[in-house]
Amino acid sequence: MADFWAAYQSTLGFAMVNAFFALSTYAVLSAGMLSFATVTFAALGGFLGAQLAVHLALPPVLVMPVSALSGALLAYVVALLFLRLDSHWMALASLALVLITRVVALNATALTGGVNGLSVPLSLPLWVLAAILAVICVVFWRLSASWYGIAARAVREDAAVAATLGIPQRRIQTIAFIISGAVGGLGGILLALMLQFLSPETYFIDIAFTMIAAVVLGGSYHWAGAIVGAVVFTALPVLLQAVVPDFEKVANGICLLLIMIFLPRGLIDPRALRLRRARKAPSR
Amino acid sequence: MSLFVEQLINGCALGSLYALFAIGFGLVFATLGILNAAHGTYASWAAIAALAAVQRLGLPFPLAVLVGVAAGGALGVAVDQIAFQPLRRRGAGMLGALITSIAAWIVLDNLAGVATGQDSLSFPTDSYPGGMLHVGGIAFSTMQLITIIAMLAATLGMHLLVRHSRFGAAMRAVGWKEQAAAIVGVDPRRVVLATAFLAGAASGLAGVLGGISTANVSYSLGEGLMLKGFAAVVVGGYDDVRGAALAGVALGILEVMSAQYVSTSLRDGITYALLLGFLLLRPRGLFGGTSFVRA
Amino acid sequence: AGPARAAALAPGDYKVGFVAEITGPIAFAGKSFLAGAQLAADEISANGWMGKGTHISVLVKDSASDAARAIQDIHQFIADRSVIATTCCILSPVANSVKPIVASAGIPLVIHGATLPGLPAPPWVYSMTVLPGPKDVATAVKMAETTKPKSVTYFLAADNDAFKARLGAARAALEKMGVKTAGVVSVLTADTDFTAPATQAMGEHPDAILIYTTQAPAVGIIAALRQRGYTGTIVGNDVLSPASVFKKLGPAVVGIPFPIGFSSDLATTPEAKAFVAGYKAKFGNDPDIYSAQGYEAIWFIAQGLRAAGGKPTRATLAKTLAAQHEVTHNVYGGEPITGGQIDTAGTTIVAWSADGKLVPWTGAK
Amino acid sequence: MLSVSALCASYGAIRAVDTLDLEVAPARLVTILGANGAGKSTTLRSIAGLHRPIAGSIRLDGVEIGRLPTHRVVQRGVALVPEGRMVVAPLTVAENLSLSAFAGRGVEGDMLARVYDLFPRLAERRSQVAGLLSGGEQQMLAIGRAMMTRPRLLLLDEPSMGLAPAIVDQVFSAIVALHRDGQSILLVEQNAEITLEICDYAYVMRRGRIVAAGTPESLRAAGAVLEAYLA
Amino acid sequence: MMSAPMLRLEGVQKSFGGLTAVAALSLEVPAGCVAGLMGPNGAGKTTVINLITGLLRADSGVIALDGAPIQHLPVHAIAARGIARTYQNVRLFAGMTALEQVMAGSYLRRRTSLMASFLALPSARAALRMTRRRALDLLARVGMAARADELAETLSYGEQRRIEIARALGAGPRLLLLDEPTAGMNAQESEAIGRLVHTLRDDGLTVLMVEHNVRLVSDFCDQVTVMSFGRALVHGTPTACMADPEVQEAYFGRKEDAQRIRALR
Ligand SMILES: Nc1ncnc2c1ncn2[C@@H]1O[C@H](COP(=O)(O)OP(=O)(O)OP(=O)(O)O)[C@@H](O)[C@H]1O
Ligand SMILES: Nc1ncnc2c1ncn2[C@@H]1O[C@H](COP(=O)(O)OP(=O)(O)OP(=O)(O)O)[C@@H](O)[C@H]1O
C-alpha cells in the first residue's frame, strides 16, 4: 500500500495540477467562451513565482498568491482585448496567444531562463496541494450557486437573450476571465513546484489539450467535471502503461473515444440529472 | 531582388501546403461543425501510403499522389464514422467531437509512428519530378510549381462545389441542421461521407506534396501543418474556401519573409502576433463572414 | 591500492529502471538507446559478468519526452524497492526535472542522452554522453585547413542553447584562422520546411556551410541545399551518424564530414566489435551512437554493482559509482569520468561513403 | 394512403403519443386538433421520420415507413412543414427551395413559379439568406419548400403560425386548392374553426391519445372539440 | 389613466443593405396601456422590438423611455431601465428547467451583492428564497407551475412561449414587449394570454404586443399601430384601425377574403 502510494503520488499530484488548469478553462467555458489563454496565465504565474522563489527566496505560501494575482491581472488585460471576439475566433486568438507565449518564453531569458529553463528549488507536500484544490472547489461551488453562476449560464446559452434580461455579458465574461486567470496562474506555479524545473516547453500546447480534454471528458456543465476529467485524463495513460505497456497510447485514445461515445456530455452531466429529477416528480 | 522573388516563391509553395490543409479543415468545420484535431494525421498517413505505393508497388508519381489522396479521403471517412457518427447520432455537441478527434489523433499518430518505425522517411529522389527550373535567373523546383498549381486547382474546384452547386448547398444544409436537410430529401449520411472524404483528400494532397518537398514522411508531417492550417482557416473565414486558401498562402509568405528579413527565433512570434492583431481588427476574418442568425 | 576487493556480488536479479522515449518527437533515437541497454543487460546477465548467479534486467517505462510523465515514471521506479538504479533522459529539460527527485529519494541515475553541461552530480547523477563541443571545433578547423574557405555560413538551431555554444566555439576558431562569417541562418527544431533557409544561405554565396542543428533539421537542410544545386562544402555534426540518415539522404550526404564518438563501421576495440556483433545478432541492424550510449549506461551501472559486491543498496551503489573514474567496458575508445561526466580522448572525423559506410574523412572530395 | 396504427412515441420516459390509430385516405384533408402538448407535433414528426417511434406501424400505401430515415420517407412522397419551420438558415431562399430536388420527385420549374406566385414576398427575397427572414417569411418558405417536393402526402404542422391574416387566407386557399386537385393532406392547426370548415375528417387528441374522431359536423354536434381543448 | 408616453419612437430608421426594414417610424406608447403592433409579414415589427431592446442599432432617430433617450445604451442597460421582451422564435436557455429560466430572468431583481451571494450570507439566502417563490408565482401565472422542474426544451411549443413570458416578467419590467405571444395557441389559450396581459396592465405594466391574431388585438389592446413596409400606416383604436381601408388592403388582402376570414371566425 505504501509502495503503491509512493509510486502513484506524483500521478495524483499531476492530476490535481491539471485539475487547476481544467478549472481555469471551465471558468471561461461556463461563461460561453472557449479559450486556451490559461496556458499563458499559467506561464506567467509559473515563471514569475519561480523567479520570486529563486531570487527572493520567498516561501510557497507567499509565492502562490502572487502567481494567482499576476494571472488574474493578465487575464483582465486579455479580457479587455478578447471580449470583442466571438466563439471560435476567440479560441483561435487565444491559441495564437499560447504560441506567442512560447516565443516570448524562449526569448525573455531573464524571466524564464530561455531554452535552458529554470530550476525551482521548492517542493510542495501533496496534502497542501489537495487543500488548495479543496478551497478552490468551494469557491467554484459557491460561485455556481450564486447570482454569478446563474448569469454565466444564461450568457453561455444565449448571450443576446441574457443581455435583454439585464445580464451584463461583458462584465460576467470579464469576471470569468479573471477567475480563470487566477486559477490558471495558481496552476502554473503549482506545476512548477511539482516539476521543480521549468522551460518554455512546460507551458505549451500539451497543457491546452490536457485542460480542454479534461473539461469535456469530465462534463463541461459542472465544475466537478473539470476535476473528474483531469484525474481521468492524467491517470488513464499511467494505468494503461501498467496494463498494456506496448499499446498504451492507442489504448488511451480508444478509451477516450469510448467514454465520449457513451457519455457524450461527459462523465458529470447535470442535464441528465435534471431530466431524471423531472421524471420522478409527480407533476403530471 | 532575385533572392526576394525566390523567397516569395518559397513562401507561396509552403503556404500552398497550409492552404490545401486549411481547405479541408475549414470544410469540415463549416459543414459538419467539427474542429477536427485528427485532420493532420490524414496528411501523415497519405504521405506514408504514397511512399508505400512508390516503394512497394513502384507506382509512378501521378499514381502515387492519387493513392495518397485516396488514402487521406478514406481515412477521413473512417474517422468520421468511428469517432463522429456515434456522437452525431446522439445529437451531442461539437465539444465532444473535439475530444473524439483528439482521441483519433492520438491513435492515428501513434500508429503512424509505428508504421514509419518512428523515423522520418523520404521519397526516393527518382520517384518524383525533383528538378529545378530556372526562369530569368530565378530558381524554383518543379515540386514547388506542382504544389502551387495543385492548390489553385483544389481551391477553385472546392469553391465551385461548395458555393455554386446543388450538392454544395446540401453540404451547407446538412452542416446547419441535419434534420432540416433531411426533410427535403437530402440524405445526410451521404453528404457527410462525401464531405469527410473531400476534406481528407485535400489534407492527403497536402501530405503527399509536403512529404515529398520537405523530405519528411512521418507523423510529425501532419502536426506541422495543423496549427498553421487552423490559423489560415480562421483568418480566411472558415466558411469561405477562397479565404482559407488565400490566408494559407499569405501565412507561408509571411513566415518565409520574416525569417529571411527579421529573425527566425521571432518568426513564429511575428506570425502569430500579426495574426492576433488581424483578428482583433477584423474579428470575422478576411471575407467578413456574414451572419445568418438574427438578433 | 584502495581497500581490499569487496565480497562477490550476491546472486540475484538487479533491476534498472529505464525511462524511455520510445514514442514522441525523438522516438527514433529513443528506441536505439533502449535497444543498446537491453543488449548490455543480456550480455552482462549471460556470462555472469557481475558474479555468479547475478542478472541485470531493464524495466521500461515510456515518457514520450514529457517531463511530467518522466517524473511519474521515476517515482514509480523509486517506489519499486527491487529497482536499484535508474537511467533516463535524452532531453536536457527532462533530465533537469528528474534530477532533484532522484537526489532526494537517494537512487542513482545515469543520464544516457542529454548533453547539457553541469547535469551530472555524484553520487546520484551521472552522464554517459560525451559533450560534443570540442569535437565540433576540431572538425571545423580540419575542414578549414583542407579546403581553405574564405567565407562560411552557419545553420543554427536557434532554440537550442547547446548548439548555440557549439557554433560559437567553432566560429571563434574559424574566425581566428581568418575565415569570414557570411551569415548565420537560424532554424527551429520543430521546423520541417528548409527550402527558404537554404535559399537564404545560398543567397550569401559562402564557400562552406556548417550545420549546428538537431537531426531532423540537419537532414532537411542538406536535402534542400543539394536540391537547390549547392555544390560547395558542407560540414555536419554527430547527428548525421545514424544509418537512417544515409538511408534517407543517400548521395546528398556523401562526403560531408562530421565528428563521431562511435561508429559500427569504425569499431576497433574488441569491446566495440563485440558490441556491434552482438547488436547485429539481436536486432538485425548496426548499432548507432545512441545504442552505444544506452549500452554504456547499463554497463556503467553493472560496473558499479560489481564493485559494490555483497548485497548492495541504492546508497552503496551510489558510493561505488562515485568511485569509478573510467568506464571499463567501453565502446568509445578510452573514457575517463570526471565529476560524473564521461569524456573521450580522441576525435574521429568521418563521412558517409557512396556505399553507405562511415569512413574516416580525408578532406579529399 | 396513410395508415398509422398503435403508434407510441416518447421522449425518454415521457410518453407523448400513446397507441394512436389514424387514417388518411387518398385525396382527403384530415386534421388533428388538440391542446398544447397533446402530442400532435410528435405524431407528425414520427410520420415524417424525424422522431423514432417506440412501437406501432406507419404505412404509406401499405408499405411500412415507420423505420425509414427521414430522407427516405420524403423521397417516398411525404413532405412536412414542421413546427418551428426548420428552414436552412445559411442558405438563400432560392437555395432552400432548390434543395427539394434531392427528393427526386419531378421537375421543379413550374412548381417554383407556383410557390413564388403564392408567396410574392419570397420571390422578392429570393437571394436573401433564410435565417434573416422575418418569422412569417420563414413560414412561407417552409410551406413552399414542402410543396416543391411534390408530395403525395403533405403534413402541415400549424402552417398559419406567424402569418398575417392575408397570408393565412392565401395559405388556406392554397390548401383547399391542393385538396381539390387531389392532394392528400394531414393538417395540424390551432385555428379549429377554419380547420373544421375545410377538412373532410378530424381527430381530436388529448395527452397523446385520440379522444374523438369524425366528420366536422359530427364533432361539432358532439361538442367534443371544445371539451378536449378545455382539458 | 393615460399619461405621458412611456415609450416614444421618433423618426426611427433601420436598413439592412438595400432593404429598409423600418422607415422613419414614430410611435408612442402611453404608460399603463396595452398597445398592439400589427402589419403584414416582413413589415418590420420584430425589427422595431429589436431596436427598442438594443439588439439592433437604429440608423437614425430617437427611442426614448420616460422621455430619456435610450438608443445608445448597451442592451443590458436598456433592460435595467425596465424593458423586457419575448421572442417570436422561442429562445429559451438550453439545459435549464422552467424554474431556472425564470430565475435567470430575475437577475435584475437579485437584491444581493455577488459577495453576499457567494458567501451565502443569511440575507442572500433569504433573497434567493424569495426570488424562487416569486419565480414559482410567475410560472403559476402563466399556468406552468406544475412543470417548474422540467427542462424547458422538453416542453411543447405553446408551453415554451409561456415560459418565455414568465422569464420576461422575472426581470420585473415596466414595459413588456411581446412578439407574437399566442402564435401556436388556440382561441381559448390565446384568450388566457390576453387576460394575463390585462392583469399585468392592472398591476401597472405597460405592454407592447406584436400580434397577427386580430381578435386578440381587438379585445385586449387599448391602441393599435399598423405597420407596412417599415412605416406606420395608421394608429388609433383597434376598431378604427381594422376599419381603415388602407389596412384592409395591406393587411387583410383582398376584401372578400378578409370578410371570409372573419366569417370563418
Ligand atoms: N424534445 C422533447 N423532449 C422531451 N419531451 C418533449 C419533447 N418535445 C415534446 N415533448 C413533450 O411531449 C408532449 C407532446 O408534445 P408535442 O410537441 O407533440 O405537442 P403538440 O400537441 O404539438 O403541442 P403544441 O400545440 O404546443 O405544439 C409534451 O408534453 C411535451 O412536453
Ligand atoms: N438582420 C437582417 N438582415 C437583413 N434583412 C433583415 C434582417 N432582419 C430583418 N430583415 C428583413 O427585414 C424585414 C422586416 O423583418 P421583421 O422581422 O421586422 O418583420 P416582421 O414585421 O416581424 O414580420 P413577421 O410578421 O413575419 O414576423 C424582413 O423582410 C426581413 O427579411
Ligand SMILES: [Mg+2]
Ligand atoms: Mg406542436
Ligand SMILES: [Mg+2]
Ligand atoms: Mg416578426
